[in-house]
Amino acid sequence: MKTRLRVNGEEREVDAPRGATLLSVLRDDLGLTGTRFGCGAGQCGACYVLADGRAVASCLLTLDQAQAMEITTIEGLAAKGTLSPVQEAFAAEDAMQCGYCTGGMIVSATALLARDPHPSDQAIRDALAGNLCRCGVYVRAIRAVKRAAEGGR
Amino acid sequence: MSGWGERAPERVEERIRVQPDGTITALSGKVEFGQGIRTAFAQLVADEMGVPIERVRVVLGDTAQVPWDIGTFGSRSVAQEAPALRRAAAYARELIAKGKAVEGVVPDDVPLRPRSEWRYVGTPTRRLEAGDIVRGSAAYVADLRVANMAHAAVVRPPVRGAKAGRVDDRAARAMRGVLAIVRDGDLVAVVAEREDQARAAADAVEVEWATTAPRTMERLVIPMRDDGGVDEALAAAARTLSASFSLPPISNAPIGPSAAVADVGDDSATIFAGTQRPFGLREQIARAVGLEETRVRVIAAMPSGTYGRNSTGDAAVEAALISKRAGRPIHLQWSRAEEFALAPARPEAYMEVAAALDAAGRITAWRYDEHTNAHSGAGLDPRVLPMTSGRNAIPHYRLGRARVTLHVEPTPLRTASFRSLAAAENIFAIESFMDELAHLATREPLAFRLAHVEDERLRRVYERVAANAAWGRRVGEGRGLGIAGTIYHGTYVAEVAEVEVDASGRVRLVRAWAAIDPGLTLNPDGVRNQTEGGIQQSASWTLYEALRHRDGRVVNAGWDTYPIATFRDAPEAIEVDVMGDASQPSTGVGEPGAVCISAAIGNAVFAARGVRVRDLPMTPERVRA
Ligand code: FES
Ligand code: FES
Numbered sequence A: 001m002k003t004r005l006r007v008n009g010e011e012r013e014v015d016a017p018r019g020a021t022l023l024s025v026l027r028d029d030l031g032l033t034g035t036r037f038g039c040g041a042g043q044c045g046a047c048y049v050l051a052d053g054r055a056v057a058s059c060l061l062t063l064d065q066a067q068a069m070e071i072t073t074i075e076g077l078a079a080k081g082t083l084s085p086v087q088e089a090f091a092a093e094d095a096m097q098c099g100y101c102t103g104g105m106i107v108s109a110t111a112l113l114a115r116d117p118h119p120s121d122q123a124i125r126d127a128l129a130g131n132l133c134r135c136g137v138y139v140r141a142i143r144a145v146k147r148a149a150e151g152g153r
Numbered sequence B: 001m002s003g004w005g006e007r008a009p010e011r012v013e014e015r016i017r018v019q020p021d022g023t024i025t026a027l028s029g030k031v032e033f034g035q036g037i038r039t040a041f042a043q044l045v046a047d048e049m050g051v052p053i054e055r056v057r058v059v060l061g062d063t064a065q066v067p068w069d070i071g072t073f074g075s076r077s078v079a080q081e082a083p084a085l086r087r088a089a090a091y092a093r094e095l096i097a098k099g100k101a102v103e104g105v106v107p108d109d110v111p112l113r114p115r116s117e118w119r120y121v122g123t124p125t126r127r128l129e130a131g132d133i134v135r136g137s138a139a140y141v142a143d144l145r146v147a148n149m150a151h152a153a154v155v156r157p158p159v160r161g162a163k164a165g166r167v168d169d170r171a172a173r174a175m176r177g178v179l180a181i182v183r184d185g186d187l188v189a190v191v192a193e194r195e196d197q198a199r200a201a202a203d204a205v206e207v208e209w210a211t212t213a214p215r216t217m218e219r220l221v222i223p224m225r226d227d228g229g230v231d232e233a234l235a236a237a238a239r240t241l242s243a244s245f246s247l248p249p250i251s252n253a254p255i256g257p258s259a260a261v262a263d264v265g266d267d268s269a270t271i272f273a274g275t276q277r278p279f280g281l282r283e284q285i286a287r288a289v290g291l292e293e294t295r296v297r298v299i300a301a302m303p304s305g306t307y308g309r310n311s312t313g314d315a316a317v318e319a320a321l322i323s324k325r326a327g328r329p330i331h332l333q334w335s336r337a338e339e340f341a342l343a344p345a346r347p348e349a350y351m352e353v354a355a356a357l358d359a360a361g362r363i364t365a366w367r368y369d370e371h372t373n374a375h376s377g378a379g380l381d382p383r384v385l386p387m388t389s390g391r392n393a394i395p396h397y398r399l400g401r402a403r404v405t406l407h408v409e410p411t412p413l414r415t416a417s418f419r420s421l422a423a424a425e426n427i428f429a430i431e432s433f434m435d436e437l438a439h440l441a442t443r444e445p446l447a448f449r450l451a452h453v454e455d456e457r458l459r460r461v462y463e464r465v466a467a468n469a470a471w472g473r474r475v476g477e478g479r480g481l482g483i484a485g486t487i488y489h490g491t492y493v494a495e496v497a498e499v500e501v502d503a504s505g506r507v508r509l510v511r512a513w514a515a516i517d518p519g520l521t522l523n524p525d526g527v528r529n530q531t532e533g534g535i536q537q538s539a540s541w542t543l544y545e546a547l548r549h550r551d552g553r554v555v556n557a558g559w560d561t562y563p564i565a566t567f568r569d570a571p572e573a574i575e576v577d578v579m580g581d582a583s584q585p586s587t588g589v590g591e592p593g594a595v596c597i598s599a600a601i602g603n604a605v606f607a608a609r610g611v612r613v614r615d616l617p618m619t620p621e622r623v624r625a
Helices: A022-029 A085-092 A104-117 A121-125 A137-151 B037-048 B077-097 B132-133 B195-204 B230-234 B278-289 B314-326 B336-342 B422-439 B445-450 B456-468 B525-545 B599-609 B620-622
Strands: A002-007 A010-015 A048-051 A054-057 A070-072 B016-018 B022-026 B057-059 B148-156 B163-168 B176-185 B187-192 B206-210 B220-226 B239-248 B260-265 B271-273 B297-300 B330-333 B349-357 B363-372 B401-409 B477-487 B493-503 B507-517 B573-578
Touching: A048 A104, A048 B022, A070 B132, A070 B230, A085 A104, A085 B022, A085 B077, A085 B132, A104 A121, A104 A137, A104 B132, A121 A137, A121 B278, A137 B525, B016 B077, B037 B057, B037 B077, B057 B507, B132 B206, B148 B195, B148 B314, B163 B187, B163 B507, B176 B195, B176 B230, B176 B314, B187 B195, B187 B314, B206 B230, B230 B349, B230 B401, B239 B422, B260 B314, B271 B278, B278 B297, B314 B330, B330 B336, B349 B422, B363 B422, B422 B445, B422 B477, B422 B525, B445 B456, B445 B477, B456 B477, B456 B493, B456 B507, B477 B599, B493 B525, B493 B599, B507 B525, B507 B599, B525 B573, B525 B599
Parallel strands: A002 A070, B022 B057, B148 B330, B271 B297, B363 B401, B507 B573
Antiparallel strands: A002 A010, A048 A054, A048 A070, B016 B022, B148 B187, B163 B206, B176 B187, B220 B401, B239 B349, B260 B271, B260 B330, B349 B363, B477 B493, B493 B507
């Protein structure tokens, strides 16, 4: 059963059960492994993607639900290979250790800055509260989001 | 290091290869899991060979390419490996300068480049993987895909170690996408086209499990220091104090659960695994699948950050056995619940401390009994236990007469290495108790510690962190400052915590400071990042975490029941002062940051509220009490 899906600005055709999670379709059918599995229960943020501009857990969306949406994954944020301001800021602040959570954080931060270009500290913490990081890079990540908001300093 | 015999002479071509296009390949059996060693190694090879860092490619942990290695643990990767890589790079440069081939035994006295000619070492350098990570193109173990690969899920017994009896897989076989149900001894697994199909079918397989009675485990008592006459000195002293401290078991809790990709054929096998011991895992897998070690290739791929737990190769061994039985490459991804329930944890610990003070407020006697379980994969080997379960049990202070005893008391909970092993529990107890003693002696806590410090480098980190945190200043209502320090595997570290305790007893870490001296420092920002992470992670252990289990069976196996610190709990800042003594050898930085903050937080809570919390985690109920 083929389903059409809009991912990173392209129309893609996927041969997967309609009840499959968007996360598994991205990773196993489309080869977009930058969206990561962490819990499968919407509790960690590793799998976040932009769906119509909002950061959502792709482990909780089915392929069926996702086909009505415009999906952007971490791979879709760098336009023509140039890092987005948020990606650039995370790299510049070295706001990562293992980096497993980083894509999800960048997705949340991108959605935040689109609706609130100059967020307060608290707004950043709230917007990224769903992104768990076991390596403990929160302080750096907050700095990175601010840096992106300030246009790279 | 003793116990593993003499190393064979180092050959330069095992470590440095010059490619036809002029790029340099540096090879090491160490692995990268977020601690930044790829970058550190590239820095020192680039400096020693005098080439731009962009020309250096570092290959880590591929058993088909790199020299044998014991494994990456104990913060010691850089410390052990750097000198060998550096010598090889220096020799390679010498050979190239002479127009010779890059091969042969590296002479012990190969001249190294003077520090004045270094360009990268000691300078903040952006992590080499940073670009791939922010683009989402960095490949972790779970991201690897090989041709003809299928997905697997394991049928789990109700308790670990149960024996599989009859298997009824009729319902599972009929399910969509199912390719095979395989069995290897007590391992029963489903292989399917898609991961969710494998998992759904695994739930439908009925296995008759026979649970075995847990074997009674032996207790071990290991004397670590005994100066004699300690009990007498305590009995005779004018002022004594005693207290006990406890820590619950906690989970490594990596954000990405274990995963592996295995392709096991009749006469060879390739395994991608998030391992800290690629060569140890190769041996384990060779034995499990019945192949010669030389026929097995283990490639250490990036795991999600993991803090010791990956010294066990669980998922990789399972994937290898399933692949062998299924006759095709297998991708195995553990679920979140499997990770919490099956991964080894840091064991619980209970410490009893007593000490005596003389009239001048000096410690004259010290008695310390630590009760815990195995803290490493080395298990219950009494020769290893003082360094693992007993790590940092002996304080770095002048104590008068001291007796330190380690009691290893196994429980059914599976345990293994976790960042800093038992140092976290011991320093929590010792540094909390030092604070209590300071109050008994009516001395200011930092001054009391310094009066007992013998080591100059320890004194320096204490003084520096105190200056940076403006130690002694007045903080607001409901706030407090606490300090703690130690020497961890040769790295000197002291930390200050500023906390706020609200009316409900909820503790917030407002700010943290660290001063760290890891000797010669390759990448100061890498040290800062690791230390910050250690503080953040350890603050989470201290304030929120406890793994609950019944007879070894974990009952809180999800993020909803095992919460960790989130962005909302992060401190406003973590200020790390890297003050490495460049005349001293490099020591580890991955773990020391995590060691002191529990006690610093506890001491700060005492300063804020006058409540001494001796049991972790510091929940509001305990702080209110
Ligand atoms: S994997 Fe989706 S939120 Fe954790
Ligand atoms: S950087 Fe490792 S989990 Fe966040």
